[in-house]
Amino acid sequence: MCFKRILYLPVIVMSIVKTYEQGRQVHIGASGDQVGASVGKLVAELSKSAIATSGRFTLALSGGSLPKILEKGLSSLKGDLDFSKWHVFFADERCVPLDHEDSNYLACHQALFQHVPIPREQIYTIVLNTNPAVVAQEYTQQLISLWGTELPRFDLILLGMGPDGHTCSLFPGHALLNENSLWVASILDSPKPPPQRITLTYPVVNNAAAVAFVATGDSKAPLMRHMLGLETQTPSLPAARILPHNGQLHWFIDEAAASKL
Ligand SMILES: O=C(O)[C@H](O)[C@@H](O)[C@H](O)[C@H](O)COP(=O)(O)O
Numbered sequence: 265m266c267f268k269r270i271l272y273l274p275v276i277v278m279s280i281v282k283t284y285e286q287g288r289q290v291h292i293g294a295s296g297d298q299v300g301a302s303v304g305k306l307v308a309e310l311s312k313s314a315i316a317t318s319g320r321f322t323l324a325l326s327g328g329s330l331p332k333i334l335e336k337g338l339s340s341l342k343g344d345l346d347f348s349k350w351h352v353f354f355a356d357e358r359c360v361p362l363d364h365e366d367s368n369y370l371a372c373h374q375a376l377f378q379h380v381p382i383p384r385e386q387i388y389t390i391v392l393n394t395n396p397a398v399v400a401q402e403y404t405q406q407l408i409s410l411w412g413t414e415l416p417r418f419d420l421i422l423l424g425m426g427p428d429g430h431t432c433s434l435f436p437g438h439a440l441l442n443e444n445s446l447w448v449a450s451i452l453d454s455p456k457p458p459p460q461r462i463t464l465t466y467p468v469v470n471n472a473a474a475v476a477f478v479a480t481g482d483s484k485a486p487l488m489r490h491m492l493g494l495e496t497q498t499p500s501l502p503a504a505r506i507l508p509h510n511g512q513l514h515w516f517i518d519e520a521a522a523s524k525l
Pocket of ligand 1: 326327328330356357368423425426430431432456
């Protein structure tokens, strides 16, 4: 009797990676799960290489949909990563208590921090004050506690992009787009609620060793050509002005966001 051997191979569907203008690496995933898995893989790789060269991994996280997408990539972060060497900041944060439903810290806690052993004192959270400018000054001191007076150079900053082209809390047409001296600025009139926030500024974000945007869904599709340098718009939208001077720029998007490329 002849038995036919059937080999069942796991189907590993990888994101498609393409290179666009000025070296932007675009990773297109078929689903949110796949986008999350690819982002998780990058975080794991950069964590390992940063810890090998400098003994620590400095990361900044955003709010919006990013934490939940990152959660989908958690399995890439389990394993041999040394979370005791992680230092985590927020690319922007809403001026609300840490246990408020609008807090980016809370969203990141639920999606990531509660699952991995990052020392709590190495997760740099805002100290709330009625004056957001004071919150920004205090947060700057927290950056100084790690980098001294040198311009911070994050190993990785994870960003989202709003359908209006904002990123961090840098909104189109806002005066903060011209902020060149502060590392962390406050905003009182964010068009996306809540209105009071703090945000890293361009000098810090563009000094990162790597920046990765995570953008999914149809609402992001009309902006992608501009974001990847294929179409100019004057003035450039805030997210399109993120071009690290001496670092990598990644975009992790799903097929919906990629539909107009
Ligand atoms: O705190 C915030 O509001 C964010 O940090 C913000 O910059 C966000 O990343 C974008 O608005 C994209 O949000 P979505 O991913 O939800 O579209």
